[in-house]
Amino acid sequence: MLMKYLFAKNEEIPAGSATIFFGFSSIFWFVVGTGLGSFNAAKLAFPDWVTGTELFAFGHMRQVHVLAVILGWISMAFGMTMMYMTPALGNTKLWSEKLGLWTVFMWNVGLSLGLTLLWMGITSGREYSDLIWPIDLVVIFGVLLPLGINVWMTISHRKTQGIYITNWFFGACIFMLMIVFFVGNSPELFNLTGLTEAYLTFWFAHNVLGLWITPVAAAIAYYTIPKLTGNPLYSHRIGHLHFWSIIAFYSTPASHHLMSAPLPEWLKSFASVEGVLILIPAVAFVANILLTMKGKWSLFVENIETKFSITGVLLAIPLNMQGGFQQTRAINWYVHGTGWIVAHAHLALLGMSSFLEAAAVYFGLQQMLRRKLYSLTLANLHYWFFIIGFCTYWISMTIAGLMQGAGKIYEVPYIDVVVAEHPYMIARWAGGTMVFTGNVIWLYNMWMTAREGTIVPSGRYAHELAYER
Amino acid sequence: MGWKFDQPLYCLSDEQEQKETLELWEKQKFGGLSSGNNRLPFPLTFLIALIVMTAFLVTMPIWGQRPNAQIYTSFVAAMDDPQVQQLATPEEKIAYVTQQAMAQADGVLQGAIERHPLAWDDLLNIAPQIKELQASGSKYSLDNYNVVGDRIALANFEGNFVEGGHRERKQPWWDKGYTIDVFYVAYFMIAIVLITKQLPHFSRKPDMSNAK
Amino acid sequence: MAFQRYKFGAAGIGLMFGFSMSITLFGPANDFRSGVSTWVGLDKQLSLGRVIGFSYEDPLVIGDGKPIVVILDKDPKTGAAIDPPQRAYVYSAGIKFSPGVNHPELLGPGVRDLSEGKGQIAQANMATGAVFTIGKDEFNGEELDYIVNATAVSGWTPAEVLSAAGDENMRYVGKGKTIYITEGCWWCHTLLPEQTQDWQFFGAPPFLGDMNGEMPTAFGSDRKAPDLLHVASRNSSREWMTMHFFNPRLVQPNSIMPRFDYLWGKKDASGNTIDFKKWRADYTAYVNGKTIYPPEVPEPARTAEVRALIDWVLTSLR
Numbered sequence: 001m002l003m004k005y006l007f008a009k010n011e012e013i014p015a016g017s018a019t020i021f022f023g024f025s026s027i028f029w030f031v032v033g034t035g036l037g038s039f040n041a042a043k044l045a046f047p048d049w050v051t052g053t054e055l056f057a058f059g060h061m062r063q064v065h066v067l068a069v070i071l072g073w074i075s076m077a078f079g080m081t082m083m084y085m086t087p088a089l090g091n092t093k094l095w096s097e098k099l100g101l102w103t104v105f106m107w108n109v110g111l112s113l114g115l116t117l118l119w120m121g122i123t124s125g126r127e128y129s130d131l132i133w134p135i136d137l138v139v140i141f142g143v144l145l146p147l148g149i150n151v152w153m154t155i156s157h158r159k160t161q162g163i164y165i166t167n168w169f170f171g172a173c174i175f176m177l178m179i180v181f182f183v184g185n186s187p188e189l190f191n192l193t194g195l196t197e198a199y200l201t202f203w204f205a206h207n208v209l210g211l212w213i214t215p216v217a218a219a220i221a222y223y224t225i226p227k228l229t230g231n232p233l234y235s236h237r238i239g240h241l242h243f244w245s246i247i248a249f250y251s252t253p254a255s256h257h258l259m260s261a262p263l264p265e266w267l268k269s270f271a272s273v274e275g276v277l278i279l280i281p282a283v284a285f286v287a288n289i290l291l292t293m294k295g296k297w298s299l300f301v302e303n304i305e306t307k308f309s310i311t312g313v314l315l316a317i318p319l320n321m322q323g324g325f326q327q328t329r330a331i332n333w334y335v336h337g338t339g340w341i342v343a344h345a346h347l348a349l350l351g352m353s354s355f356l357e358a359a360a361v362y363f364g365l366q367q368m369l370r371r372k373l374y375s376l377t378l379a380n381l382h383y384w385f386f387i388i389g390f391c392t393y394w395i396s397m398t399i400a401g402l403m404q405g406a407g408k409i410y411e412v413p414y415i416d417v418v419v420a421e422h423p424y425m426i427a428r429w430a431g432g433t434m435v436f437t438g439n440v441i442w443l444y445n446m447w448m449t450a451r452e453g454t455i456v457p458s459g460r461y462a463h464e465l466a467y468e469r
Numbered sequence: 470m471g472w473k474f475d476q477p478l479y480c481l482s483d484e485q486e487q488k489e490t491l492e493l494w495e496k497q498k499f500g501g502l503s504s505g506n507n508r509l510p511f512p513l514t515f516l517i518a519l520i521v522m523t524a525f526l527v528t529m530p531i532w533g534q535r536p537n538a539q540i541y542t543s544f545v546a547a548m549d550d551p552q553v554q555q556l557a558t559p560e561e562k563i564a565y566v567t568q569q570a571m572a573q574a575d576g577v578l579q580g581a582i583e584r585h586p587l588a589w590d591d592l593l594n595i596a597p598q599i600k601e602l603q604a605s606g607s608k609y610s611l612d613n614y615n616v617v618g619d620r621i622a623l624a625n626f627e628g629n630f631v632e633g634g635h636r637e638r639k640q641p642w643w644d645k646g647y648t649i650d651v652f653y654v655a656y657f658m659i660a661i662v663l664i665t666k667q668l669p670h671f672s673r674k675p676d677m678s679n680a681k
Numbered sequence: 682m683a684f685q686r687y688k689f690g691a692a693g694i695g696l697m698f699g700f701s702m703s704i705t706l707f708g709p710a711n712d713f714r715s716g717v718s719t720w721v722g723l724d725k726q727l728s729l730g731r732v733i734g735f736s737y738e739d740p741l742v743i744g745d746g747k748p749i750v751v752i753l754d755k756d757p758k759t760g761a762a763i764d765p766p767q768r769a770y771v772y773s774a775g776i777k778f779s780p781g782v783n784h785p786e787l788l789g790p791g792v793r794d795l796s797e798g799k800g801q802i803a804q805a806n807m808a809t810g811a812v813f814t815i816g817k818d819e820f821n822g823e824e825l826d827y828i829v830n831a832t833a834v835s836g837w838t839p840a841e842v843l844s845a846a847g848d849e850n851m852r853y854v855g856k857g858k859t860i861y862i863t864e865g866c867w868w869c870h871t872l873l874p875e876q877t878q879d880w881q882f883f884g885a886p887p888f889l890g891d892m893n894g895e896m897p898t899a900f901g902s903d904r905k906a907p908d909l910l911h912v913a914s915r916n917s918s919r920e921w922m923t924m925h926f927f928n929p930r931l932v933q934p935n936s937i938m939p940r941f942d943y944l945w946g947k948k949d950a951s952g953n954t955i956d957f958k959k960w961r962a963d964y965t966a967y968v969n970g971k972t973i974y975p976p977e978v979p980e981p982a983r984t985a986e987v988r989a990l991i992d993w994v995l996t997s998l999r
Contacts, residue, residue, distance in 0.1 A: 043939065044905065044937055045937075047929075047930075047936070047937045047938065047939055047940075048930070048940070051939065051940045051942070052940070052942065052943060052957060052961070053943060054864070054943050057864065057865070057939050057941075057943075058865065058868070058869075058939050059863075059864045059865020059866060059868055059939070060863075060864070060865060062865055062868045063865065063868070121742055121863030121864070122735055122740075122741060122742050122863075123734060123735065123742065123862060123863060124734045124735050124897065125733055125734035125862035125863075125867075125897040125899055126734070126897045126899075127867070127899075127901070127902060132734075132735035133735070163690075168690070172694045175694070176698055179698070179702075183702075183706070187896060187897070188734075188735075191731070191732060191780065191896065192896070193726075193732075193780045193787065193892075193893070193894045193895055193896040194713070194716070194722075194787070194892045194893045194894055194895050194896070194898065195713050195716060195889070195892055195893075195898075196710065196713050197895070197896050197897055197898055198892065198897075198898040198900055199709060199713075201897070201898075201900075202902075203705065203706075205902075237665045238513065240661075240664065240665045241661060241665065244657075244660065244661050244664055244665075244693070244697065245657070245661070247694060247697045247698055247701070248653070248657045248660075248697050248700075248701060249657075251698060251701040251702065251705070252701045252704065252705050254705060255705075255709075257902060258873075258900070259533075259875075259876070260873055260874070260875040260876045260879075260886045261873060261886070261887065261900060262625035262716075262886075262887060262888055262889040262890075262891070263625075263709065264625075264646075264708075264709055264712040265530070265624075265625075265640045265644060265646070266644045266645035266646035266647075266649075266708075267646055267705070267708065267709050267712075268646065269528065269530045269644050269645075269646035269647045269650075270645075270646030270647070270649055270650055270704065270705075271646070271705075272528035273524050273525060273528045273646075273647065273650040273654075274524075274650065274653075275528075276520065276523060276524030276527060276528060277520065277521065277524050277654065279520045279524075280517055280520055280521075283513065283516050283517065283520065284513070287510070287512075287513050287516075291510075324520075324524075325527065328527050328528045328532065328533070329528065329530070329532050329533025329534070330527060330528075330532035330533050332533070333533060333875060333876065333877045334877075336875060337871055337873075337875070337901075337902060337903060337904035338904065339905075341902070341903065342903060404904070408875070408877070408878065408879055409877060409878050410878075411878055411881050411882060413882075414882070414906070414907045415933060415935050415936070418905075418906075418935055418936065418937055419935045422937075425937070535876055617876065617880065617885050617886060617888075618874075618880025618881070618884065618885040618886075619880070619885075620885050622885075622888055625888060625889035636715075649704060653700075653704070656700075657697075660693070660697065664689075664690065664693055
């Protein structure tokens with residue numbers, strides 16, 4: 001069906017097709033990404049489990065897990081939300097469904113190719129920018145540029161006068177991500193070396209999180225929460241405070257990843273202050289959303305999409321408290337490089353961000369398919385597998401990280417730390433596997449929704465209808 | 470499939486609520502930052518002020534600074550004291566030396582010594598290097614050298630140009646990055662007030678006069 | 682009515698983002714330029730070549746097109762003894778030079794002047810290949826290490842140096858680091874000891890000038906295993922490394938490191954096919970207490986990937 005639409009006339013493609021393809025691709029990549037994550041975690045707990053071939057070696061799969069989740073699940077879920085939220089907020093149609101479909105096609109092809117190469121070991125050897133530069137160019141020009149054009153053109157063809165905060169985020173974040181991708185990968189493109197390369201690697205790694213994953217996830221919540229609760233956003237201006245402070249403060253603290261590298265000290269000082277200041281957007285975001293919920297808190301229990309969304313928002317609180325302070329010199333020396341950071345990264349990506357996106361994918365797919373969710377029971381199972389699995393992971397890795405930090409400071413022989421961490425590695429694997437199981441349930445649930453969900457009448461929202469299962 | 474995009478969207482919030490939002494927007498002063506409904510709530514502005522203050526306090530470059538060789542010169546001077554030789558354990562020795570050093574130090578140096586305690590073995594490692602540096606007459610003063618593990622190395626920090634045409638390698642407790650940040654935050658605060666004031670509300674009635 | 686305001690907003694995004702970019706990119710770029718290469722930095726870039734990881738010369742990332750480090754104990758031209766033995770970096774014809782040779786400004790002030798002047802690096806020619814060494818000299822009152830183009834200065838040709846040294850003195854450092862990258866060792870091991878008590882186990886953190894011309898630096902950020910920046914100073918045993926790579930549990934029962942037995946390839950040093958299946962069965966018997974000694978680890982072949990990896994670990998990570 002995708003192939004048919006790729007070469008159809010734009011007018012003949014039903015509205016929402018791009019959303020649907022994006023949505024299912026993102027769930028698929030989520031299953032793949034968390035499955036790999038669970039497999040990797042098993043290898044950390046039981047190193048002799050599958051051996052003898054480089055195809056299933058930890059070092060060949062770890063980056064595939066990371067990029068499948070970041071570029072596959074999270075970014076495609078973003079693409080999906082952009083395909084339906086941007087036009088809805090502008091009271092217009094998507095500028096080009098066909099371009100949207102081409103984007104999702106290029107995205108899947110490019111990502112599959114890039115990940116296959118990575119799996120084989122064909123890598124640039126730079127953390128988070130491991131994709132080799134030809135693939136980087138595909139990402140910039142084959143994926144981000146068309147996505148950006150679609151979003152920017154939809155915004156400028158809108159039929160409302162104002163631009164809602166979500167669209168501010170969408171438009172600006174794609175633009176900034178393109179710049180970040182290009183600059184961050186310039187060491188490969190122009191063979192920049194040494195400290196410049198090291199710095200740009202982490203400049204990229206940090207800014208992808210700061211200018212893409214967290215802000216766009218937040219932008220999604222600015223849409224879903226008012227839609228689901230029926231309350232208008234508490235304050236559009238606090239939203240703007242969030243937006244502008246993200247651009248100002250979240251684009252700068254990259255060097256806090258390299259506190260012990262010989263970077264100029266002034267840069268580290270600058271980054272530390274900015275790193276704490278990311279609490280400004282965080283406070284603005286969390287306050288805004290929680291105040292929007294006023295009078296509708298029952299939906300946190302009753303409505304599955306709200307449940308996901310608010311869980312994500314609540315997880316943003318520990319996320320930013322950790323993130324703001326762990327990067328200062330005074331704390332960084334203790335936790336840097338330990339499992340604490342792994343726990344923190346999962347809190348950002350698997351906790352805060354993924355919950356917000358899951359809500360948007362649930363909501364958007366029902367809306368665009370015009371079908372009610374197949375089964376509430378399965379959705380609830382997904383939620384509880386997800387949250388319990390995630391918490392198991394997060395808590396066990398945090399404990400392991402604190403032990404590692406203590407081991408580092410008190411000069412404990414490294415192998416003793418490894419022994420002490422073993423139970424937590426098993427807990428990590430169990431947690432990751434639960435998340436993976438939940439996602440398999442989700443994929444089934446969504447597939448069945450597309451096939452057998454109750455049809456939502458025109459002019460109504462899916463969440464206004466009662467569940468049948 | 471999908472919404473009907475050419476008709477106004479179905480909205481769960483009622484007409485009255487929308488109208489109120491719009492009216493409040495029109496009547497607010499200073500872009501609504503300080504007046505009217507939905508102004509930034511006091512707890513929020515308080516939190517922001519708190520964050521900015523905290524940010525500057527917890528990241529002051531003295532926290533987590535590498536120790537410089539200057540801190541330990543008085544240690545090196547005191548370690549050859551005959552009284553030290555009589556003490557039995559390394560713990561007692563370093564305690565005595567630290568005490569001597571603290572007694573001579575001024576307030577700033579005392580703080581530095583407290584933040585960077587030293588073990589006796591470490592002192593044995595770095596003492597000859599410090600003596601060598603003192604004797605060598607290098608163009609950099611001792612506080613331009615970091616103690617990194619058991620090595621003393623010229624700090625990797627590029628500071629201001631000093632007389633003699635080279636840059637000092639000293640990390641000040643208030644450095645360039647910190648100064649940039651003060652201005653950066655100040656500019657941001659001005660910019661955010663201007664920007665939010667300029668932006669019209671998203672829910673203003675669509676102006677369809679130019680629509681095709 | 683309000684479109685002007687949105688132009689204002691768009692300009693604001695550009696302005697704010699541009700402002701933060703200029704602080705975080707142009708500011709440090711200025712400071713990086715003044716980093717003067719140390720011996721460690723020169724050694725790294727000369728032994729690693731132009732770039733590690735995906736590149737034109739090595740599209741499959743298997744370590745093609747990398748220089749060979751040779752430990753010389755006698756002058757290949759005159760036969761005079763060199764004591765202590767010196768490292769020579771052999772770039773055979775067609776192998777791309779390290780970044781500092783082609784772009785001497787990367788070496789930092791002083792080192793650049795010495796390398797271009799006394800070192801004659803500008804005369805190095807890729808078509809015929811070149812041999813480099815590291816020299817030491819005084820520049821404006823400071824002792825600096827610099828690159829010497831030994832082909833121009835002493836007339837050493839790549840072929841002569843390689844044949845004078847013999848295989849036992851060759852170190853496949855560039856290929857070794859390529860394997861470090863492709864096998865993802867850096868997902869668990871860092872190359873960045875921290876500025877705290879970390880050094881008591883892992884040694885001093887890297888200094889400014891220690892990585893000029895290196896790409897990628899692969900510092901790593903997530904430490905599930907010991908830091909490796911100075912690992913060869915702690916343990917320089919080739920036998921230990923060989924056993925540890927084949928199956929880490931042979932030397933460290935609690936290790937969670939994966940087995941890298943697949944880096945041995947199909948044949949061992951004497952050309953016999955390695956029977957992995959039998960080895961595993963024997964090892965399982967040993968683990969279960971049925972035999973007292975673990976099976977022998979096969980001697981890696983001269984061209985085995987693991988040999989290059991160990992070469993890199995023992996030569997570069999000191």
